[in-house]
Amino acid sequence: MISLNFKDKRPIYEQVMDRLKELMVVGALPENTQLPSVRSMAVELSINPNTIQRAYGELERQGYIYSIKGKGNFVAENERLRDLKIDEVKEKLIEVIEEARKLGLRDEEIISVIRQHGEGRERA
Amino acid sequence: MISLNFKDKRPIYEQVMDRLKELMVVGALPENTQLPSVRSMAVELSINPNTIQRAYGELERQGYIYSIKGKGNFVAENERLRDLKIDEVKEKLIEVIEEARKLGLRDEEIISVIRQHGEGRERA
DNA sequence: GATACTGTACTAATTAAATTAGTACACTTT
DNA sequence: AAAGTGTACTAATTTAATTAGTACAGTATC
Numbered sequence: 001m002i003s004l005n006f007k008d009k010r011p012i013y014e015q016v017m018d019r020l021k022e023l024m025v026v027g028a029l030p031e032n033t034q035l036p037s038v039r040s041m042a043v044e045l046s047i048n049p050n051t052i053q054r055a056y057g058e059l060e061r062q063g064y065i066y067s068i069k070g071k072g073n074f075v076a077e078n079e080r081l082r083d084l085k086i087d088e089v090k091e092k093l094i095e096v097i098e099e100a101r102k103l104g105l106r107d108e109e110i111i112s113v114i115r116q117h118g119e120g121r122e123r124a
Numbered sequence: 125m126i127s128l129n130f131k132d133k134r135p136i137y138e139q140v141m142d143r144l145k146e147l148m149v150v151g152a153l154p155e156n157t158q159l160p161s162v163r164s165m166a167v168e169l170s171i172n173p174n175t176i177q178r179a180y181g182e183l184e185r186q187g188y189i190y191s192i193k194g195k196g197n198f199v200a201e202n203e204r205l206r207d208l209k210i211d212e213v214k215e216k217l218i219e220v221i222e223e224a225r226k227l228g229l230r231d232e233e234i235i236s237v238i239r240q241h242g243e244g245r246e247r248a
Numbered sequence: 249g250a251t252a253c254t255g256t257a258c259t260a261a262t263t264a265a266a267t268t269a270g271t272a273c274a275c276t277t278t
Numbered sequence: 279a280a281a282g283t284g285t286a287c288t289a290a291t292t293t294a295a296t297t298a299g300t301a302c303a304g305t306a307t308c
Contacts, residue, residue, distance in 0.1 A: 069284050
């Protein structure tokens with residue numbers, strides 16, 4: 001389900017979070033799906049259960065999953081998921097835009113970067 | 125010239141780099157200006173000279189400054205600076221755009237975020 | 249040449265954060 | 279009761295950033 005990139009110097013729990021978010025948002029993990037248990041996921045990735053626990057805990061805090069003691073961790077509702085992730089991306093986008101403007105780039109220049117980079121995804 | 129934010133959990137050398145980049149690109153530090161020596165900057169910020177050395181070394185590697193042994197570190201040419209920073213930001217922008225598209229956002233939606241956020245900077 | 253700056257390189261010690269290790273306890277299902 | 283689940287907690291380890299200290303080379307000035 002997940003594979004780790006050890007070249008990446010970000011913390012493991014963060015990589016796990018990002019990968020799970022992607023799978024959830026894309027629909028590979030539908031809403032209310034039960035995620036692998038903390039222990040089994042740890043075995044699968046050959047890392048410590050505490051690290052998974054941390055990832056799950058953060059994901060729950062952010063609203064991506066919900067957990068039921070004794071039962072497991074489950075994917076949150078689809079609508080919720082998409083909104084959460086879109087908000088995250090918009091946040092990032094705004095940060096970059098502000099940085100670009102500090103450099104004196106005008107909106108039209110920024111937008112042209114988007115258009116020039118984007119090819120063939122419009123009708124997807 | 126620089127002040128550190130200890131709440132920020134990014135490495136100090138990275139904060140120093142970003143702040144200097146900003147000062148250089150904005151023009152507060154014109155091209156060929158001599159930067160504070162490794163040792164004096166360290167005293168000013170109450171941190172270790174090695175940390176400044178690392179920041180300067182990285183800045184040179186990235187092309188923002190050039191150093192002359194025995195003389196000091198100096199701000200690179202203006203044209204160079206702006207291009208470097210703009211490339212950085214465009215890189216970041218493209219990453220965010222790609223993430224946004226994965227979520228199914230169309231270019232028009234992304235662009236509308238930019239326009240809605242940007243107010244009053246068009247004529248700056 | 250001597251002095252006092254500058255950059256640069258290097259090793260060792262310290263600090264802080266992530267990760268691991270191990271244990272314990274509560275809840276659910278069978 | 280047994281076997282799974284989540285959760286909390288402390289302690290040890292590992293890793294990266296930072297500090298500490300020293301050394302050496304180039305520049306400028308006297």
